[in-house]
Amino acid sequence: MTIVTRRNALVGGAGLMLAGCDRIVASPTVRKVLTLGEKATMSGQRLVTDRTALAPEFSATDLSPNFCVNGTTAPGDAAYQAHVARGFADWRLVVDGMVARPLSLSLAQLQAMPARTQITRHDCVEGWSAIGEWTGVPLMLLLKAAALSSNARYVVFHCADDYHGTPYYESIDLVEAFHPQTILAHHMNRQPLSVGHGAPLRLRVERQLGYKQAKYVMRVQAVASLAGIHGGGGGYWEDRKGYQWYAGI
């Protein structure tokens, strides 16, 4: 285990907030993410890596005893808090946009669908990483159930939280959306997802950095273009700080 010190250079005071979290070696990509242009990275990765390759998976003995919570830790939205109080009993995930059969699914319905479990490493650009076990519905099953349009090119994840006053959202392309390790997770480490980690449902898109792993997912929207969705950059940090949209590890 190596202590990562880059986070202090990148985010200043966040080091204190992260004290006590596990820190494992950050991927070199984490260090590059703020300095390289997105197009350069994406085309470079397409040349040297297979985008259908699996992210590394680990074993139960590798699980981090203390997986950080980061970004929003408890959405302030009243409707979200009411869902927490009712145990998400009448919460629904909406799948809409460029689909022939829009879906509205309860948590029980999602939990009854075929699930995939994977133990993977989460790499945050702030310089920490942690290994967790995620169980959830492969996104491809939802997109097939909703009859995704052949004109769709991206999938947008709308979240329940405003981070510093702006709605959190993320997006991925269809290569990523149909990847077998791309799941909407309802369990972490065999427990229902906690509020801190994104209850009741969060994206795991395992070949990408932490900020792509949208928590509190309420709506999955298929679109042909990201233009016109919030700032048009495809995600909260992409819009706010110019982080790469394709955040491959």
Ligand SMILES: Nc1nc2c(c(=O)[nH]1)N[C@H]1C(S)=C(S)[C@@H](COP(=O)(O)O)O[C@H]1N2
């Ligand atoms: N809705 C939402 N999703 C989010 C964030 C957030 O603030 N809001 N933060 C992102 C960042 S930067 C990281 S590192 C991970 C943190 O996930 P964790 O709290 O489960 O560790 O969630 C990502 N997804």
Ligand SMILES: [Mo]
């Ligand atoms: Mo992050």
